[in-house]
Amino acid sequence: MRTVDVAIIGAGTAGLQAYAAARHWTDSIVLIEDGAYGTTCARSGCMPSKLLIAAAERAHEARGAKVFGIETGEVTVDGPAVMRRLQDLRDHFLEGVVAQTEAIPEARRLRGHARFREPGVLEVGGEMLRAQRIVIATGSVSRIPDQLREGAGARLLTIADLFELRDLPESVVVFGAGVIGVEAAQALVRLGVRVRCLSKGGDVAMLTDPVITKTAHEILGGEFPVELDAQIDEVRNDQDGVHVTFTIDGEARTETFERALVATGRVPNMGGLDIENAGLKLDEHGVPLSDRATCLCEAGESPSAVAVFIAGDAEGNAPVLPVASDDGRIAGDNAGRWPHVKAHRRKTDLFITYTKPSIATAGMRYAQIVKSGRRFEVGEASFADQGRAVIEDRARGLLRLYGEWETGILLGAELIAPDAEHHAHLLAALIAQGLCAPEALGIPFYHPCTEEAIRTSLRDLCAKLLLDDLPVERMINRK
């Protein structure tokens, strides 16, 4: 039986990072992949979605040019051309990743499906492989509720399917208002597709602050119908389309679409891994329990000398590239240095949804802070009259910045705003440094920049934290 120090299952973002990190420690390493090389990011995630959004953004900006004194004639969308550019550049990015993967010596790459036979033993394409340390980096797959799979039939699209279309559909019902759902829905509507977004639970993207969620719902809802608490009564399809019957506010209606996009979340891809043979403690979904600081999985009942790590989307945390990349690095490093495992400090959280205005969170999210029981204040800044945003005709949005009561330390922020993706980087950097609000006001803000709204929110936060000179009556009347 072939024996290696480290076996990595999955050559996606987490797996490739794990390989690079483990490689510092050992030559005896194998990277296993059963599908085509390439990452979710490049094939069906970050890159193609931003390509779709880039085209949508151009169409939207061109339509809105007249207010600036710019005449464009009618703006039309060449669907096949949009998809061609998307797929061409997507393939370009994908080729880069594939080349990087194939640069790994062949002896350290294994093609085939991996299954656990027993702790420390994998079966890969009929061959047995023993590994002292194993990294599970099998990624995630779209979660498809039975109602949609059965009801929408061949008209059902996952986000990966959407990016394979040769032309834009005439109409799409988007199930889910999470990150993928709202990004796709807004991009499609800006590309001339009739869209309805139906969701449950009331959330928008990764937002948890009810005030920002409401603002995001209002802004996005101004472009396309988005229902955050719809009851889906029936989904069926025939030659005319997919017919969706849904109830909003007690009223049922049926609408027909060419396609149904399922964006109801992603789940760890444990398919065919026979994870129950790995000797690990599993959660109710069959995903190994693991420690975020080390990526080490908890051993099951019978202790074994084999260490299993889990990284990236497979771990069940936020299925986004930066997390997968950090996870992979941590898991790979620890697989390499095993048994001297090291706790890696996690970076400050940063999440972005690429709608326009973009949605972002930096540091702790509102719900996390509430749950933590901390006493905190909220500094606010509206973009409705923000100078630069007014100049560019994109004055919509709201930033809420959370500061700890006792210390004034910045805890986190949620926002929907022009340039939010950039603001979130700046906010995350300030939060990462452990700054309190008055210290953060020491950084420079140029003029006129949308960043000035961050200063506004910091000043508001200082006032609410009583960190400026507050008149006594205002202090007494403080909520």
Add this chain to the structure above:
Amino acid sequence: MRTVDVAIIGAGTAGLQAYAAARHWTDSIVLIEDGAYGTTCARSGCMPSKLLIAAAERAHEARGAKVFGIETGEVTVDGPAVMRRLQDLRDHFLEGVVAQTEAIPEARRLRGHARFREPGVLEVGGEMLRAQRIVIATGSVSRIPDQLREGAGARLLTIADLFELRDLPESVVVFGAGVIGVEAAQALVRLGVRVRCLSKGGDVAMLTDPVITKTAHEILGGEFPVELDAQIDEVRNDQDGVHVTFTIDGEARTETFERALVATGRVPNMGGLDIENAGLKLDEHGVPLSDRATCLCEAGESPSAVAVFIAGDAEGNAPVLPVASDDGRIAGDNAGRWPHVKAHRRKTDLFITYTKPSIATAGMRYAQIVKSGRRFEVGEASFADQGRAVIEDRARGLLRLYGEWETGILLGAELIAPDAEHHAHLLAALIAQGLCAPEALGIPFYHPCTEEAIRTSLRDLCAKLLLDDLPVERMINRK
């Protein structure tokens, strides 16, 4: 004779900030203005220039939409509509500033031209005013070389004049490739105006790094002719236009334009102030010498009990709003607290030029670091193949980040890049915290974002500073 604690000459950005800061200390204060209320920023600076650029940007984006699969028909520019929106919104911003100024009680506002009669005594519109502390905040004016004033005659425009036009000119020769020159030149060319930019001395905007300057010249030069070292032989005007004869590389040529925009710098506005009576030490241009930490002017030969402060463009430093605003706050605070003057810590430098791609510097500029004699390394990141920039068809630019050799501490950066205005804020925040390069790599970067180029430059800097594991041969062969 009316006597006040504090007299502030000029109700622009610096003057208004000085008023607010001094007001914390005393009621006996007067704000003097001889022109219309309103700031340079709102009337003829930041705001109208960004409005012109916003229109230009929309036209440019619409013209470039086809590559994304978006058809627009011919893109045309409605000059009067462009100028109308610019002037309408400019007036809106201006009204805000005027209202803010007029909210100051009338007893504390004085209209009229101020002249120094003797130290501590001003003549304002025929009345004499004695002040224990005086803040000079008279702003700046466009520097107009005689050759242009005489040669271009009525066809000469300052940037303020440009924003008053009812329609766009057919053609404009822009003298100067500084911040105002390149912003205006690029905006005009994108709005369909024939433009040539002629400059001397080789600089572009506020850049000092020869590599970034070269990159900026190449990028901007791809859109309009920009000569950084042109000899202007003759400028004359007649009914056909302004005829400019200039020599480049030994070859003289004459070109005719409808208008000539002078953007050869701004100089402190000391006009009619009779500053020689103020009892201050003056530089060769007649501008008081002052201390940046306190804004206090140096007293002249005969000591007096009067304190004079100088703030904003009048000080002769970078004529940009954030500096004027900070200056005003410092000068006003110190005028208020006099004689207990306080040294205020200056913010990390941050300068932005709103071309596209935008140009920015954060922290120390290249030339400042060289002059300081520090040993430093340069981390680089190109945007030519930066993922997100490729997606959005704006993959051009370069970032150079400077780190101190002995400590790895980030000193400054210069860049021309998509989103440079945002990157510069993030870089300035990192520099302001005194972080060294490996520490800065601890902040999160999302994907795909143009911010990832900052990470690339940080990694490159770490490698060059030998802050990662460098093979010995590379270390030995190090430049």
